[in-house]
Amino acid sequence: MVKIKKYWTVFKISIQNSLIYTSSFVTGLIFYAFIIFIFINLWRVIYLKKELIAGFTYNQVIWYCIVTELITISTGGNIFRTISNDIKNGAIGYNLNKPYNYIFYNISNNMGNVVIRLFFNAIIGIAMGFIFVGRIQGFDVIYLPLMLICIISAIFLNLILFSAVGLTAFWFEENSAFFWIVQKVMFMGGLFFPLDMMPGWIRNIALVLPFSYVTYAPARTIVKFNPNDFSWMFLIQVTYILVLLILNMLIFRKGVKAINVNGG
Amino acid sequence: MSVSNLLKVSDTRRVSPTRKGITPCGVTKIKVASVGFFYIQGSDYLNIITVEHLNKIFKTKVKKEGFRQSVRSILRPQYKTVKAVSDIGFSVQKGEMLAFIGPNGAGKSTTIKMLTGILYPTSGTIDVLGMNPVNDRMKLSFRIGSVFGQKSQLWFHLPPGDSFKLLGSIFEIPARELRKRISFLRELFEIEDLMDIPVRKLSLGQRIRCEIAGSLLHRPDIIFLDEPTIGLDVVVKQKIRDLVKRLNREEDVTIFLTSHDVGDIEQLCKRAIIINNGEIVLDESIKKIKYNYLKKKVIDVKYSENIDLKLDIPSMTIVKAKDYSAKIEVDISSGTIEEAVDKLMRVGSVMDINISDQPLEEIISDIYQGLCNP
Amino acid sequence: MLMEARKYLRLIKDYFLLNLSAAMEYRASFIIQVLGMALNNAFFLFFWWIVFNNTGNIGNYSFRHVMTIWAIASSAFGAAFILFGNTRNISNLIVQGELDVYLLQPKNVLINVICSRSSAASWGDLLYGFIVFFAVYGFNPGKLMLFTLFVVSGALFITSMLIIAHSFTFRMGNSSNIANAVLEFLISFSIYPEDIFKGYIKFIIYSVLPAGFITFFPLRIMNEFKPVMLLALLLINTAYFITAFIIFYRGLKKYESGNLITTRM
CATH class of the missing domain: 3.30.70 (Alpha-Beta Plaits)
Known part of the structure; x- marks a missing residue:
């Protein structure tokens, strides 16, 4: 219990910290609102000609985008940058002899920031959704907690993915290219529109990869909620979280060894 | 400055951009005659820097911590004025080595920055080489050099040689002239071996030597040194001082120096201006300071x-x-x-x-x- | 006047070459960045391909049209950051008092500042735009000339807007965030079909965030060439650039050369 409590403390402190840097957080908020605004306009024109595209109504597509953007923009790329920089400038050395797990430390340290952004972005996103397209079709308040779980676990998965990419800095000086690539693959995983609109073969590949469980799966589950879909999706999310956590630990251990061999 | 010196200076920089292929005799003389008023005026000047009633007031927005205070400062900003320099006046003669000293925040850097055209004075007049730094910033910059201990004009990722070439083209120095000048300075500053090493790999002492050399490429008449020896060890400090002394002697460069290091001042300068809280406290020769203030x-x-x-x-x-x-x-x-x-x-x-x-x-x-x- | 222009073109060339050799110091990272940018853009191509597969035209825009504005935007943003790569650092230069170095040199401060850095990664953007252009129009010298012209004018619009946004720093403290937001808005507005915007947004994209002049207006000229429109575009372009200059120089009078930090107690 004590072991977990320290990450909880880190998390609480990081919430306080993120409240101090209001300006970067406000710009993030504006940008989120802006992207949603663009999508509302884009899809409005597209849906002038059709009622239904790949099984999605205008209302559903907009709420879909509100959710996917909410997850990715709230997560941001900070965890990737801190881990990469720690490794590149050698600060990681100070973290090695601390009595915590470096990966967990970073995740909880970022969670504070993420939760704050998530909260405010959600207010904006939900408000815009209500104003422009009305509430989600077939929305049931009972499912709200489950929807929240979808989003939180998606963010968790996203953080762990980015942390793994950050750890590549042990071997690659210029690893931001990897970050871009993962970000863009995420995009193929259904960031801007549901995978259902893509050709079958791409959809099939995307559904196997973890990226679609950050964006597509949770967003689709939320706009077309049924308990069965939710359980499946959540199961896969949790599995991926566990698998990637183990992968992170392995990469980290290997990386630390690599430092020791090269002498930092 | 002798007449031959004047000619040399003029054929490298002063004369119009069609200066290509001018020989040091005949043609140059005509050219000099055409811009001659400038030099006659310039060489008659005993004071190459004159400052009168100079003031600089900074106006800063006061902002307290916290979100509510941030909002308030946007709606109704509160200002606080800081008098960085207040009513100072002094003059510097050609060929002088002057120390401009004072505690942190006294207004030294602010004054230097106004003399070099970086900052606009709030009021007062400045005359440097017959020019007003605000209106003639570009023209003036051809004739002054400056080294600000903390701010580098060299490119961090590139060897000094490359930066020198760039500076050469910024200061419009003809290629042949530039090559000669670089090889002269390279020897003088003992930086031959450093020319091909990226600046980021140089030590502070090596970097400062390159920095000063870089500021001399265009043969300035005055060089402003703001804390040139800060952070250097004793040996390197001494080296820099010797170099500055030589420069002053051989090229008749006027030196305007600020430093915290009294060693710099004692060894280099004959005169010191002491400034505190933006006001000149004292403007006297070092000898006199010692004599009058020695208690x-x-x-x-x-x-x-x-x-x-x-x-x-x-x-x-x-x-x-x-x-x-x-x-x-x-x-x-x-x-x-x-x-x-x-x-x-x-x-x-x-x-x-x-x-x-x-x-x-x-x-x-x-x-x-x-x-x-x- | 002409001599001056030549001198500045030479300066830009010198900076450009120096930057290139600085980038070559880190060759691997340069190549990775260029490829990364190109890949980044390829994903957007994919996005539009999917959208058009599902929908057909968006307003009056066909896939070809979207590709054209996309190509202009990509190359214009690339060119802006290759030629004037230091524009995005203006705020930091002001706050940290690093404009000093430029003020001590006998060159126009603004031109000297914005040209002195070049973004290596932007080569990917520049090349990508031209590749898309050739994919859409094939080899068409007339259109290619127009395209290149729009890339340059677009780069100047972007640079002007960034200069203006960063110049707020002279008056109100670091405005990097505002400038970054302006950049994001300009990018996002200029790569979606014009027909999805209406009302006051349409007004905005032809005024304070001139995305319309970066891509939409040029697209109209590409579709149907009218010399008057081209002339208008170039005049508006010049007006934006001059405005940016004036705003920067007005602000420069308030430059405090890093003294702000020492006076803030």
Whole structure:
């Protein structure tokens, strides 16, 4: 219990910290609102000609985008940058002899920031959704907690993915290219529109990869909620979280060894 | 500056951009004649820098911590004015080496920045080489050089050689002239071996030498050095001082120096302007400063036996006393050296005695604090 | 006047070459960045391909049209950051007092500042735009000339807007965030079909965030060439650039050369 409590403390402190840097957080908020605004306009024109595209109504597509953007923009790329920089400038050395797990430390340290952004972005996103397209079709308040779980676990998965990419800095000086690539693959995983609109073969590949469980799966589950879909999706999310956590630990251990061999 | 010197300067920079292929005789003379008024004026100048009633006021927005205060500062900003420089005036002569000193935040850098055209004065007049730095910033920059200890004009990721070439083209130095100049400075500053190493890999001392060399490419008439020796070790400091001295002697460059290091000032400058809280406290030759403001002598004395030093003369204070030796300060405004030495002689058998002036550093810090009045 | 222009073109060339050699110091990272940018853009191509597969035209825009504005935007943003790569650092230069170095040199401060850095990664953007252009129009010298012209004018619009946004720093403290937001808005507005915007947004994209002049207006000229429109575009372009200059120089009078930090107690 004590072991977990320290990450909880880190998390609480990081919430306080993120409240101090209001300006970067406000710009993030504006940008989120802006992207949603663009999508509302884009899809409005597209849906002038059709009622239904790949099984999605205008209302559903907009709420879909509100959710996917909410997850990715709230997560941001900070965890990737801190881990990469720690490794590149050698600060990681100070973290090695601390009595915590470096990966967990970073995740909880970022969670504070993420939760704050998530909260405010959600207010904006939900408000815009209500104003422009009305509430989600077939929305049931009972499912709200489950929807929240979808989003939180998606963010968790996203953080762990980015942390793994950050750890590549042990071997690659210029690893931001990897970050871009993962970000863009995420995009193929259904960031801007549901995978259902893509050709079958791409959809099939995307559904196997973890990226679609950050964006597509949770967003689709939320706009077309049924308990069965939710359980499946959540199961896969949790599995991926566990698998990637183990992968992170392995990469980290290997990386630390690599430092020791090269002498930092 | 001799006439031949003037010609040399003019054919590298002053004359219109069609200067290609001008030989040092005939044609150049005509060219010089066409811009001649400039030089006649310039060379007649004894004062190459004149400053009168110069003021600089900074207006800063006051913002307190916290979100509500941030909003308020946007809606109804509150300002606080800071007088960085207030009503100063001085002049500098051609070929002088002048020290401009004062504690942190006294207004040294602000003044230098106004002299070089970086900052706009709030009021007052500045004349540098017959130009007004605000209106003639570009024209002036051809003729002054500057090294700001902390701000580099060299490119971090590239070797100094590359930066020199770039500076050459920024300062419009013809290629052949530039090559000659670089090879001259390279030798003078002993940086031959550094020319191909990226700046990020140089030590601070090496970098500063390259930095100063870079600021001399265009043969400036005045060079402004803002804390050039900051952070350097004793050996490198000495090297830089020697270089600056040589420059002044050989190229007749006027040196305008700010430094915290009294060693720089003592060794290089004949005159110092002391500034505090934006006002000039003192503008005098170093010799005079020492003479007028010297209130204390320091006596180092060594005895042949262990003594217990006790002094009952009010003008004498013990700075340090240990076993056989002691260091005593004598206030010569209230007592005499004779009296002090006499007293010390009577304490025990003196093996060695040495009387020296109070260090300049202390004199200056006394002046800052207003402890000293002539 | 002409001599001056030549001198500045030479300066830009010198900076450009120096930057290139600085980038070559880190060759691997340069190549990775260029490829990363190109890949980044390829994903957007994919996005539009999917959208058009599902929908057909968006307003009056066909896939070809979207590709054209996309190509202009990509190359214009690339060119802006290759030629004037230091524009995005203006705020930091002001706050940290690093404009000093430029003020001590006998060149126009603004031109000297914005040209002195070049973004290596932007080569990917520049090349990508031209590749898309050739994919859409094939080899068409007339259109290619127009395209290149729009890339340059677009780069100047972007640079002007960034200069203006960063110049707020002279008056109100670091405005990097505002400038970054302006950049994001300009990018996002200029790569979606014009027909999805209406009302006051349409007004905005032809005024304070001139995305319309970066891509939409040029697209109209590409579709149907009218010399008057081209002339208008170039005049508006010049007006934006001059405005940016004036705003920067007005602000420069308030430059405090890093003294702000020492006076803030």
